[in-house]
Every structure is written in C-alpha cells, then in structure tokens.
Amino acid sequence: MAAPLLEVRDLVMHFPVKSRGVIARTVGHVKAVDGVSFTVEAGQSLGLVGESGCGKTTTGRLITRLQKPTSGQILFEGQDIAQAGPRVLKPLRREIQMIFQDPYTSLNPRQTVGEIVGAPLVIHKLVPASQRLARVQELLEVVGLNPEHYNRYPHEFSGGQRQRIGIARALTLQPKLLVADEPVSALDVSIQAQVINLMQDLQREFNIAFLFIAHDLSIVRHFCPEVAVMYLGKIVEKAPRDELYEHPKHPYTKALLSAVPNIEQAVLGGRRERIRLQGDVPSPINPPSGCRFRTRCWKAQDICATTEPPLQKVGAGADVAACHFPEQ
Amino acid sequence: MIAYAIRRILVGIVLLLSMVLVVFVLFFASGNPAKSVCGKFCTPEKLTQVTKVYGYDQPITTQFGEFIQGLAVGRDYPVNDAYRAALEKSNPDLVIHCAAPCLGYSQHDAATVNADIAKYAPVTISIAVFAFIFWIFFGVFFGVLAAVFKGKWLDRILVGVTLVVYALPTFFVGTFLLQYVAIKWQLVPYPTYVSIADGGVGGWLVGLTLPALTLALFYMAAYVRITRAFVLESLSEDYIRTARAKGLTERVVLFKHGLRAALTPLLSMAGLDFAALLAGAVITESVFNYQGLGLLAVIANQNSDLPVLIGLVIVAGAAVIIMNILVDILYAFVDPRVRLR
Amino acid sequence: MSRPFLSVANLAVHFPTSDGLVRATDGLSYTLERGKTLGIVGESGSGKSVSSSAILGLHRGTNAQVSGEIWFDGTDLLSLSDEDMRRRRGKDVAMIFQDPLSALHPYYRVGDQISEAYLAHNQVSKRVARARTIEMLDRVGIPQPDRRVDDYPHQFSGGMRQRVMIAMALINDPILLIADEPTTALDVTVQAQILDLLQELQREFNTALIMITHDLGVIAEIADDVLVMYAGRAVEYGATRDLMTQPAMPYTWGLIQSIPDVTRSVDLPLRPIPGNPPSLLNQPPGCAFFARCEYAQFVPGDRCATTLPDLLPLSDGHLKRCHLDHDLASYAVVETGAI
C-alpha cells in the first residue's frame, strides 16, 4: 500500500520559557503540541478544532516546517521532513502551502496583488518571466478575482477578496497539501460561505489535501469528512464527521458541541443537553497530570489524575478517543 | 524589576565595551598616530622616539588592553614605563596621572582628554539640558493642545507653524536670533556663557536662553507633531471609548487615560533624542561662539588630535547607551506589561 | 399609552469625511422594554456599533452628525446637555465591547478601572468602591476576586477580561446594557459561559439588553426581538421566533442560508450571498441590497433599483424593507428551505 500523503507521528513542540532573573534560564516549557499523530490522504481533508491556545496553529506551522518540531515525525509522501534542512525542504515548499487566518495582516501592503501571487514563481523559477503575468492572471481568475486587478494593492480589497488573494498565492505552486489556518474566521458569514465554496471547488479540481484548522465547528463539519479535536496540545478525539457530531465520545467534544448556539433548537425548542464547562483552559506550561481535561470534566475519577488515557478505538466505528470513561 | 534593571545595565556595559573596541580599531587602523603627534617637521628619529614614548610601538591588542585598564582604574602618562621612570626622577611635573575613567592623553593639548572634556562639557550640557526642558515642555504642551483641538484653527496654526520651524536650518535660526533679537532689537543681552560660579543661576540662565532656544526649536517642532500623533492615536484606542462609556469627565478621560498611554512612547524617544542633542550642539555653539564640546571636536579634528576625538566619540556613545538604559528602566516602570515579562 | 422604556426613532448618524458623507446609520427605529433583549445582526460595517454608541452619546465631541430621537426612561437622550448625558452614561446605560483586551487600559489595574466607574457616579470613599469592585468581580465569576483585583488586564484570559468588562458595566446597576459583540473574540465554550452570565444578571436586575452580533445562533439563543441591519438601515425587524422561522426578505434569507446547515447534505455547496456589502458613501437610490439580490428579478419594473423600499409591517410586529410581494416571499422561504 502506498504511503499516505501526510503522516504525523508523535509530533511535539515545546517552547522554552525563560526566567526573569538577571541571567535568563529556561524554567519550563510551553507544551504547545505534545504528541500529536494523524494522517491525511491525498485529496482529503482533516479538520482540526479546539479552543484558543490548544496548539492548532503551531501544528500547522510545524507541518509546513515554518517551525522545527522538538521531536516526532512528519512523513510527507513517506519522507520524514521533521528535522530536514533547507536543501531538502525547498522542493517540498512547493508541495505544502499555508493559508493564514488574518487576511488583513498576512499580505504585504506594499506589494501588488500580482507580485504577491507571482512571488513563489519567481523564487522557485518555475515559469519563464514572460509567462508569469499570464499565469498569475489565470490564478486570479481561478479564485474569482478580476485578472485586471493584477496591479492593485491589498488595501483596495475587502476581507473576503484578500482571503482569495491568499488562496491564489497558496495555489501558485499547485501544492498537494494546503494547511488552512482559520481561513474564514475573520470574515462575515455571507463571505465565509463564498470562500469555503471556493476552497471546496479547488480541492476537487486540483485534488488538494487540506489540513483545515478552525474553531467554528459547523464549518469544519461542512468541509471535512474527518475531524480531530485538540485539547491542550493533544488530540482527544478523532472521528468521521457524522460519528463525531452525532455521537461524540470524549466529554470535551460533547461540551464543545453543546456550547455552539443552535438556531433550530433555540427557536423551536427541543431536547438539548446543555453542558457548561467551568473555568479556563489550564496553562500549557503545567498541564494537569493524567488526563489533561480532568480539571474541567464532570466525569473525572481518581484514575484520571494518575493515568493518561491513550487515544484508542471507542465503539464500533472508526472513532478514537482519549478518555477513561468515553460516552457509548 | 531590579533583576530587569541589572540585566539592562550588564547588557549596556557589554555594548559600551564593544563600542570602545570598534572606535579604537577604526581610529588606529587609519595610520600611525605618532605621525600626527610628530608634527610638520618630523624627522625619522623624532618619529621613532614619539612612537616609543607614547607606546604606539606596542601591538594594538596591548594598547587596547591598556586603554581599557585606563578606563577602569586610570593610568599614568607617558605610557612607556622606562621613559616615565626616568622622567619621574628628572622632571616629575611632566608625569601626568589620569584618573579612571581615563579616556586618554592629548599630546597636542598636553592634557588628559578627561581634562579637555571637563573643560568644555559644562557649556554643552547646560545648553542641552536647558534646550531639553524647553523642547519637552513646549513641544508636549502644544502637541496636546493640537490633538485636543484637532481640525480646529488652533490645531491648524500649530501644525502650520511647526512645519515651517521644522524646515528652518538650525544655523539660520541661530543667526537670526543672534543678529536680530540680541544685536538689532536688543531684547536680550548679547549671549555669552556665564558659569553659575561667575554669574549666579540668573546670569547662567540668561546666557543660555538664545542658544538653548536655537537648539530646542527644531526638536520642539518635531515634538509638537509627534505628541499630537501619539495623543490622537491614544484617544482613538478602544479603552478611551470604555473610559467615556463609564461616564468619566472629558478631563479625566484625556489626562488620566489618554495622556498616560501617549506619553510613554514619547519618553523613550525623548531620552534618545537628548543624547543626540549633545552631538547636535555643535552648530549652535559655533553660531554663538560658545566654548562647548562642539568646539572641542572641531579643534581636535583640525589638529588631528586622535585621543581627544576617541574620547569624544566614547563619551557621546556612552551618553546614548546610558540614556537607552535609563529609558528602558523608566519604561518598565510605567508599563506593567514590560515590567512583568 | 405610555412610551416604551427605550424607543429609538428615526436615528441617523452621518460622518462627514473627505470622500463625502458616510451614512453609517439612517432612519433607524426600534423599541425595547425592561428585562427584554433586542438582538441586532448584520454584516461588518452595517452600522450596528455606530447606532448603538449613539444611545450612550459616544459621538458627542466628534464630527458625527446625529439626528432623530432616543427616548429612554422618559427623556430624549439626544436633547440632553453633554454634562447630563455624561451623568447617565455608565450609570443608567452601560456598554461592553467586542475586544476586551483593547477595551481595558493596559497601564491600570483592573480593580482601579472598575472602581473608577463606581466613583464617577457615587460619592463614596475609595475603600467602599474597592469593596464593591471585589463584590462585582465575585458576582461575574472571577475566582479569588480579592487577589485578582490588583492584577493588570494582560494577566487575565480573554474570557476573564470580558467578565471584568461586564463587572465594570454592571457596577452601577444600569437599567440598559448594550453588549457590542461581547463574545466574538472568544471560544464557543467561553461564549456560552458569558451568555449564561449575561442572561442571569439580566434576570436578576431586570435590565434591558441590546445584544449586537453577527452570529444568528447567539441571537436565537438570547434575544426576544431581532433587528437585521444592512448598509445602515433596518431591513427586517420582529420577534425572534417569527423572524427565524419566517424570514421575510432576501438579505435575511441569505444570512440564514450561509450558515452551514446540519440537515443539508455536506456534498452540496454552501449558499453564500454573492458580492460584497456596498460602500456607505454615495449610496445609489433604491434598495441597498439590490446589487446582491437574486430576487429583484421577481419585482415588477425597476423599483428595486430606483426606489428605497419602506420598512412596512408584514404581520403584527414583523416588519420588512423589501419590494418583494408577500406571497412570493413566503414561496421563496419554502423554496430556499429557511427554517
């Protein structure tokens, strides 16, 4: 069997925390990503959801190798790129691209749209200079922008249009994997839908695999057949979308889903179990022992404080969850 | 907080040392300094002697080491041990002790660089401090006014005037003040430097007014605009809206919430500009013919008096670095986010 | 008939700029009773914040042109002097804002910022204000309030900062609270906590609440009435249930449809509203939504392009601003599958 497009094994990223003394010493680590494993098949999408600070963006940055992981493996088409140097990475940068959350700050305000979208072509010397303009205009057209706007600057565009520019830039090199870090969070609902549809069309057309990072659970459900839920640097549940949304196994997933406001139930009434998590997410510097969710979990028992639950199969489907007392 | 201050000071010392090294190497790499000391009628024998007496025959590393040692604990001149020992017996007056921090010895002036600088510095520092007070007071005052009355005629006038003043060369402003205000209209006595010892505080201040004003005007104009921009930016912050929404009076909103945030970045700029001001005093001093560090620099340059030039550069650099440290520490004091990091 | 507790009538807020007049809000009217919640939804830039800040008089002293009437508890707020308005601000009417980090002053302790609001309206000593502050922090669910009161904003998490803002807003027991996207910057779990807290406090003090958001889900959970804004105007207004089950005009349909719907097959694309919101400068005559509207073709003639539709009642208390025929509108609801 061929290797999956992307396989991540035990990915770890610890950021050192410096002391405040005269001589700064490392006094601890922010365990931003702490043993994360998953696979993404070619042309497929994996959703990554979780609360702010749980390590989603860091995971994305590690996979695109904007940062070097502390340990673990990142197998891209079978090749481990976790610790690879610039020479190995350069050709791979064409294959793995990233779309950023903030359409307002992720584009250089002093470059024209043409320069932004065409930059990767220049860097990788893929297309002769004479054909660059044509290629960039083609890309602008693909993402639904007017190719004539080649010479305009980002500030002349609305948020949704800027995000399209960001997507066009990511598409320039025809990547096999796109890491989309909250690509629509900063946009209005009506515009969100435009951008999501665009990404879905592109995915089908060019067979691009997505690692789709978001905190909006309903959009992830729409976009990703498989969803992983992160909590404090770890994946606590991973399941096919229907399984996850209909029968969440991990208490955290359940709480997360129940916190999403639901128009139908609010307006029409109906049975709805409300789960309210208390307090804040604990610090990733000193995560709780055993199960990291136990401090906010209503099911926690003694064992949760002593033993870390492994990510294992729960129920009949493909659902895996890391919990001593999963929902059945 | 204290740990932070200590760390900043340690970093400052390292910076200072590296700066001294760079200056030293730059100046000494530019040829045999003995040549300039030796003068016009230099014979090879004289050159050799000078080179030896002043220690220029030593490897540059040794010279640098001794220079640093001088900075730390002071040293005696001439540097050649044997020669100095002989001199001590024959003519002890010619042996000069240069106390720490010893910046060197100027053969040309036959005095330590410290003594040279100490002679000229009071004038410059007086002008600079006076100018600093002028410029901060009026700059910030008019800047805040302009921001509060944004778009009104007062704002427009202030902005217009500062634009003109900003564009005027210091040289021109100084000459104008001297020729018209002092000489033609005689609104103030002809400016000369009077030390406090000679003329008392009053005389000292009167003597400083015109040069300080000359020096301050440019910065004042700049600070009106900078203050205005900072205050406007601060007043458009979300927390100002919150302060208004609480029902605080406009006065409290402006002075307590608005200015605090606006003046903090100003603090760091002012600190650095003050250090630069010391250097900027050169033109002013020459216009008014005051005997300040600017003049010393000009003279030293004319005479190719390397030790004095090195000393001046080090003093100027030290001023910048020290102001930097001061500003950082003050900043940490004002902004809790820096303090707790 | 007595006047409603809060009644906004024909409110307009215009900003003269170098590019021309920005009509951020125009002809806006709504009412609200004590203990009730009005939700205001609309896209970014539709005038939600601008119109609500007018209630607190936050446009005073700027170049904004505010006109209309805002009757609140028997007085027209727009006719008050600046000083009288200031006395009511933060006392009878309070506001919380979207981004709690930037809404708090970074240089002052949270406790001082909260007590300041109390001291501004009560002749009490600092000690009393501090005690009251700690009580409020406790009330909004901040653990160890007597210790946290001396912390700075950056030492709090996002959710806790918003709690601080709520404590600050409620310290003088206001009778009207305006919450401008209080949860947009927060995680869903924290959003749920904050919404619960707001509702609980509202019940306790019988406060009227204006909840501004662009999340229809939030509106559905907490609002009694909804006002949908587009390009500075109300385009639909009615009881939450009516509006959500029988939305009456194309923009509201579009808003509801663009939310991914759990009951629809995920293989179908989402249904966005095409295009972008119009500029508020030089608005063309006619319906502001016309350029993006897929239903204008069903309106006879070129009325959509030439005539601004009025906000007209559809049924009791349900108003819409749209030329579309009512029968056709109900047909469209069925066709588009709005709930």
Ligand SMILES: Nc1ncnc2c1ncn2[C@@H]1O[C@H](COP(=O)(O)OP(=O)(O)OP(=O)(O)O)[C@@H](O)[C@H]1O
């Ligand atoms: N360069 C860094 N140095 C130190 N800590 C970091 C660094 N980058 C991220 N972190 C920390 O790692 C944790 C995870 O951050 P990350 O940005 O991955 O979270 P996230 O899930 O993307 O959150 P959000 O939803 O807010 O974007 C956070 O606690 C963050 O403070």
Ligand SMILES: Nc1ncnc2c1ncn2[C@@H]1O[C@H](COP(=O)(O)OP(=O)(O)OP(=O)(O)O)[C@@H](O)[C@H]1O
């Ligand atoms: N001082 C001002 N001068 C000129 N235009 C302004 C000013 N303040 C606001 N506007 C404009 O008024 C319009 C409405 O802004 P408002 O902040 O009310 O939008 P909103 O509905 O709250 O949007 P968001 O969801 O982004 O908060 C915007 O187009 C904005 O650019």
Ligand code: SF4
């Ligand atoms: S008035 Fe016309 S353009 Fe406006 S929403 Fe109704 S149908 Fe569409």
Ligand SMILES: [Mg+2]
């Ligand atoms: Mg992130």
Ligand SMILES: [Mg+2]
């Ligand atoms: Mg707003």
